[in-house]
Amino acid sequence: MMGRNGAEATAWLVKEVGISDQITAEEFAAQKDAMLAEMFPKCNAFPGAERLVRHFARKHIPMAICSGSCLRKFEQKSVKHRSWLDLIPIKVLCGDCIEVKRGKPFPDCFLVTMQKFPVPPAHPSNVLVFEDSPNGAQAAIAAGVLCVMVPDPALRQQSQSLKLEISPAFAYLLTPFVPNLIHVSFHLQGRQGSVESRGIQTGRVWPASFRLVLY
Numbered sequence: 001m002m003g004r005n006g007a008e009a010t011a012w013l014v015k016e017v018g019i020s021d022q023i024t025a026e027e028f029a030a031q032k033d034a035m036l037a038e039m040f041p042k043c044n045a046f047p048g049a050e051r052l053v054r055h056f057a058r059k060h061i062p063m064a065i066c067s068g069s070c071l072r073k074f075e076q077k078s079v080k081h082r083s084w085l086d087l088i089p090i091k092v093l094c095g096d097c098i099e100v101k102r103g104k105p106f107p108d109c110f111l112v113t114m115q116k117f118p119v120p121p122a123h124p125s126n127v128l129v130f131e132d133s134p135n136g137a138q139a140a141i142a143a144g145v146l147c148v149m150v151p152d153p154a155l156r157q158q159s160q161s162l163k164l165e166i167s168p169a170f171a172y173l174l175t176p177f178v179p180n181l182i183h184v185s186f187h188l189q190g191r192q193g194s195v196e197s198r199g200i201q202t203g204r205v206w207p208a209s210f211r212l213v214l215y
Contacts, residue, residue: 007095008103009068033073040076046132046150050084057087064088066113066129068104068136070095090116104135107143114143 010032011025019028056063065088067074074093078085092113094100099112114120114127121127124144131137131149140147 036073037076040073041079043077043080045081050081053084053087062090062117062119064090064092064113064116066092066094066109068094068109092116104133105138105142107139110140110143110145114145 007025007029010029014020014023014025014028053063065085069077071093073095074091090113092100092109094103094109097109097112100108102108110124110127110129114124125146127145129136129140129145129147131140131147132151134149134151137147137149
């Protein structure tokens with residue numbers, strides 16, 4: 001359910017766990033939001049995220065945030081991190097954005113975000129997306145952008161299974177991306193392996209060999 005907007009995620013969860021006869025999605029959301037309002041301001045950033053954003057800002061690399069959150073929840077999550085998140089000028093918050101008709105895993109959010117840049121990318125493959133959710137990675141791949149998934153450790157098993165179904169590059173930390181980043185253009189480099197899932201041969205980059213090369 002990560003990556004979906006709040007209403008979609010809550011409706012899915014209530015139905016999936018079989019409690020729709022005990023509580024409505026709206027009632028569940030109200031109780032959940034009260035707890036999250038206390039938890040979100042304590043959120044920590046992924047290791048390396050701040051350093052990476054500050055590097056991109058120094059190099060004048062265009063950046064955007066594309067989140068399934070609404071503005072209220074995004075502000076709660078970013079309380080501790082505003083000094084560097086404010087370096088990212090474009091923020092598309094799908095929970096409130098009327099331009100985004102469908103949440104992740106549909107590509108709408110990334111397609112809308114790309115059009116927000118003062119100079120939109122000539123092609124989606126010119127865009128690199130860092131994602132922490134399976135739905136987000138699927139949305140990025142569907143939008144045609146390059147995607148690096150940095151999964152939450154709590155979701156690593158689910159993320160491993162995702163590798164067998166779609167082909168984002170995987171990395172378990174953002175910190176390896178920081179050294180020697182020198183310019184805007186990039187390509188992804190790594191030893192290719194292949195796995196078979198549901199009878200479909202798919203390629204992947206081995207996590208241990210993955211690196212981001214900027215030139």
